[in-house]
Amino acid sequence: MPSLYQHNHSEHLLHVLFEEQQKSLHISETAISSIANSLNLPRSQVESVVEFYSFFHRQPRGRFDILFSNCTCCGDLSLMKRLCDRLNVEADKTRADGLVSIGQTSCIGMCDHDASMLINGVTITSLSTKIIDRMAELIESETSLSLWPGSWFQVGNNIRKEGLLLSEFFEPGSALKAMAERSHDDIIEEITASGLKGRGGAGFATGMKWRFCRDAAADTRYVICNADEGEPGTFKDRILLNSHADTLFEGMTICARSIGATRGYLYLRGEYRYMLENLESTLQQRRESGLLGNNILDQGFDFDIAIVVGAGAYICGEESALIESIEEKAGIPRIRPPFPVTQGLWGQPTVVNNVETLVAAAGIVLHGHHWFETAGTWQSKGSKLISVSGDCGRPGIYEYVFGITVQEILDDAGAENVQAVQIGGPAGRLIAADHFSHRIAFEDLATGGSFMIFDESRDLLEIIHNFSSFFAHESCGFCTPCRVGTTLLKNGMDKVCSGHATAHDLDELSRTAALVSRRSHCGLGMTAPNAIRDGLKYFPDCFEKRLLHKEMEPEFNLDASLEEARQLTRRDDAEAHL
Ligand code: SF4
Structure with missing residues (x-):
């Protein structure tokens, strides 16, 4: 076909x-x-x-x-x-x-x-x-x-614990057949009733997003799957793309039928290019089986999917930057509103959903909203894939119903002497042991899926330094608070880590972090200072023990400046130093 x-x-x-x-x-x-x-x-x-x-x-x-x-x-x-x-x-x-x-x-x-x-x-x-x-x-x-x-x-996939999504392997076309018996309104109602929220981190209600897009006046609409998981410590979509691609494409097709789209894109992060061939081949098999392309399942519905591969820009995980990238431009986030559901790809209403969200949507249409809605907490329905990494015996993918505590995950992963956990990647929260009773849920600890464990052997300051360098590198440069601010934060962390900072520098770090969070244009800048702010709040000792002076730092190092004179006079005894 x-x-x-x-x-x-x-x-x-x-x-x-x-x-x-x-x-x-x-x-x-x-x-x-x-x-x-x-x-x-x-x-x-x-x-x-x-x-x-x-x-x-x-x-x-x-x-x-x-x-x-x-x-x-x-x-x-x-x-x-x-x-x-x-x-x-x-x-x-x-x-x-x-x-x-x-x-x-x-x-x-x-x-x-x-x-x-x-x-x-x-x-x-x-x-x-x-x-x-x-x-x-x-x-x-x-x-x-x-x-x-x-x-x-x-x-390898390294799946350690399966739940609703990972244990699900249905026959290709099953969810589409379940969909075929229902109107687009019924499908959106089903998704809404399930309580499914976006799994990328922001947690917007999926049914509402689809409804907004469906209701936007236009002849053309698009579905985009955001497979640009670039948050350090996150690799759950890699497993879904590798082993559940059919379910994902089914979820995209269901979304397309619900909102009235005939075209969709999978935006794959450049680092996952090695999966491209398999994904293309799955798409082709679906076309040949009548599950994609013209007149899907003889229902008079047309839809097809193309894959665009990114090229190493973390910011393209932001939905409007991703849309710019598909439009063959630099991935600079758009000013919002308008939001993609009304003006997205090529100015048309567009749903952008994360891989995990679309896989869940396919399951909900196949099994009904109760299958999903009865798991989890009152504000966080269903399950969440957690990418566990760092200092533990069993890193990998764990699928839990929402409401699991941080400590329970640490126990499952075989983590000991844990000093801190980074939930949601560098843009998320750095938490200490007295927070390990908190739960993974939108109403408590929300996360896109990254769970990085740091034990007592780690120097947390170096971890936070790494995160600040990451954001300074990944800032797209569009707005000043983020472009300049992330570099100032990185420079500040350079100074602390090299042992040349004073208490005044820590105050400056705090002030800059607050400004970058408040004034940046998009989520990258707003969340870039999180690790520094959490570090200063929950792990102040890590910073303070590296300070050169508690009170002040001389602008000019006189002793170091006399080095040349000492060499010329061949004096290097104690009295030649200040
Ligand atoms: Fe770009 Fe940062 Fe501004 Fe976002 S906050 S638009 S990443 S410069």
């Missing part, structure tokens, strides 16, 4: 640039002009996209281009240094012979697999010194990636 989807997505700007980056190892001025011409886009638009996304480069990268995750859970920069040493290459530079380049990237969603990296866009997990040394040999001998050990590229 021919697909109704006429837009050829190998021609999407992000895909064309990815191919060019792979082929030429950079995006040259000439390539920008030629791509702009061939896609009939303004040159300035192509240029701004190349500048915006971190997986595109203006200067040539190596034939082996390696990015180590610098996440607190799936990163280990000592391994990066080891590989740099073995290959005699400086970090963030390309070796003179063009063979290799090595750098860092933000969390790649492999926090249940220890240290991980991307090589030419492909994921390698569970790195060790032994693997790094062998890798150096393979690179020096210019061995093709296809001849590297296959086990290095395997990404």
Whole structure:
């Protein structure tokens, strides 16, 4: 059956640039002009996209281009240094012979697999010194990636606990058949009655979102699945995309029928590109089975899905930035209102839902709202997938009904001597032991799914420092409070961690954090200071024990300035120092 989807997505700007980056190892001025011409886009638009996304480069990268995750859970920069040493290459530079380049990237969603990296866009997990040394040999001998050990590229699911969603494997088409007997109003009512709220973190009522979109006056509407889970410590969508793709596509199709859409997009984070082939193949099978495309299940309903792969921009997880990205632009969040449900993709009403939300929606339509609504708490219905990582014996995916306590999760994960837990990633909450009786629920501890455990051996200050660097790097730069503020916060944390801060600097950190939270344009800036604020509130000792002086820091270090004089006079006894 021919697909109704006429837009050829190998021609999407992000895909064309990815191919060019792979082929030429950079995006040259000439390539920008030629791509702009061939896609009939303004040159300035192509240029701004190349500048915006971190997986595109203006200067040539190596034939082996390696990015180590610098996440607190799936990163280990000592391994990066080891590989740099073995290959005699400086970090963030390309070796003179063009063979290799090595750098860092933000969390790649492999926090249940220890240290991980991307090589030419492909994921390698569970790195060790032994693997790094062998890798150096393979690179020096210019061995093709296809001849590297296959086990290095395997990404397991690590499902530790199944619930409503993960134990569900129904026959493709089952939920669509259940849907076919009902009107679009009935379906939206079913979703509303289930109490399903968005699983990306914001928790907006899904049925209400679909209703708003359905009621917006327009001829064309869109469904978008947000599979850009970039929050460090989150990897639950990876498992759903890997093992429940059919259910996800069923959820998208149900949403489309309910709101009156004929087209949908799955926006896949660039770090998950390795799943693209399987996802495309599942889509194709669904087309061939009459579950996607024209006249689905002979019900006179048309709908198809295209996949757009991101290129290393955390901000594209924000729904309006994601829409900009699908529209082949830099992922800068829009001013809202209007909201996507009335003016989204190409200005048309659009539902943007997270992967987990759409998988849940398919289950609700198949089993009815009671299946979902009877689990959880009064404000948080159903189950939640939690990505557990960090210092514990059993990292992986746990599915719980809402209302589980933090301590119960720690016990299941085999965590001991826990100092702190980061709930919801760096944008979420950093909590101490006296909060471990709190519950995972929208009315208590809301989370998109990240659960990072830090035991007593960790230096929390370094963790918070890492998070502040992450936000300074990922700020899109559109608004001043976030662009400047996240850098000020990072610089402040640099100073504290290097032992040069004073109590005054901590006050400045607090003031800046409050300002960035209050004045930023989108959720990234509003939540970027959370870890610093929680750190100062719940773990003040971590900061204070690093202070150089409690009261003041001299602007000028006289003793250090006399070093040259001491060397000239060859005096370095105690009396030559202040
Ligand atoms: Fe961009 Fe940050 Fe402003 Fe959001 S808050 S628009 S990420 S600069």
